[in-house]
Each structure stands twice: as structure tokens, then as C-alpha cells.
Amino acid sequence: MPDEIFDIQLDAEDVVLLILEANERLLRKSSLDGITRLEKLIFLLENETDFEGVGTFFLFEPHNFGPFSKGVYEAIEFLEGCDLIEVRERSYPSLYATSDEVKLLSELLDSDVPDDSALSESQITERQFLLTDDGRTVATKIRNAVIHRRPVDVKGLDLVIKKYGHLSLNHLIRYVYRRYPAMTVKSIHPEAMPQS
Secondary structure, eight states, rough: GGGGGOOOOOHHHHHHHHEEEEEEHHHHHEEEEEEHHHHHHHHHHHSSSOOHHHHHHOEEEEEEEEEHHHHHHHHHHHHHHTSSSEEEEEEEEHHHHHHHHHHHHHHHHHHHHOOTSGGGGGGEEEEEEOOOHHHHHHHHHHHHHHHHHHHHOOOOOHHHHHHHHHHHHHHHHHHHHHHGGGGGOOSSGGGSOOOO
């Protein structure tokens, strides 16, 4: 029966696939860079659209970098295990991490740490999420089923990706922090710090 596909029941993994597919289709990006970015996009999908069910798939709570959901990590792990997505890691120098680590080391040692210390070589690792060929096929089928069942969901998802997907991570975090301050109470990001 060809109509059976339209009786789809979405889950957390489907939402992640749809976001990765929209990132490729709308922004022409082969990967979505960073788990924090993915979390913020899902959070915005939940809070700024009427996308059916997304609020029950991901339970967000305030954390180090704003809204956090363990469900995002579980969905990524599951999709990677099914070979529907590929997760790559990219390392790069981070001045933000370095300055915080230097401050912390200075406080611990109760002395100044020279700026040219080994910490100046700090690297952070960012995870990049890519659809595999099978993942792209599945995501496209899910998208078509959602379009048939509830087109407003795909329109909302596309709007979130178009509006926020191109922002730098700091701009995305800044937007979420300013729009949803309740999600910043546990944040360690400078954007969440009270202004003096």
C-alpha cells in the first residue's frame, strides 16, 4: 500500500535526520558542525514552530552552553550506529579555551602563567554530522511523508534552518540566550554572564 508511508510516527532520530537534510538542501552545507549548534537548532524548532512532537522527543534543560538535551546525543549515537549519519571530528585552536584554562591554572597555582605557556596550543574538537547516502535517502522519504501529513512541520523546520543555520555559533548562542534567558542559569558561556 503506497499510502502507508504517510502514516509515519516521527521520533527523535527522524528530527535529527530532517535537520541534517535541510542543512544540506537549503544551506548547501555537507555537514552540520557542532553538537551545540545541533542542540540549539532543535531547541529553536521546538520553541519557535509548531513542529508536532518535537517537545516530547527532546527534553531541554539549562546547562553549560544553554539548552541541553540528552536525547540529542542519544539520537546521534543511534543514527551513527545505523550508518545513517557519519560523525567526524575536527580539531582547531581555541583562544577561548586557552584564556579560561590560563586563568584557571593561574588561580590554582596562585601565580601568573606566561601567555606563551603550553596552554596556548589548546585544541578543541568539534563534531561534524553528515548524512550518509542511506541517511539521505531515509531523510528524504521522511520529509516527503511529513509534507504529505503535516506540511506546516516542514515549513517550520525549513524556516528555522534558513533563519538560524547560517549564524556563527556565538551568534546562535547569543540569540538563544537573549530570547530564552531561563536556559542560561547554568551556563558558563560569557554571553550568559551578568553585565556589570
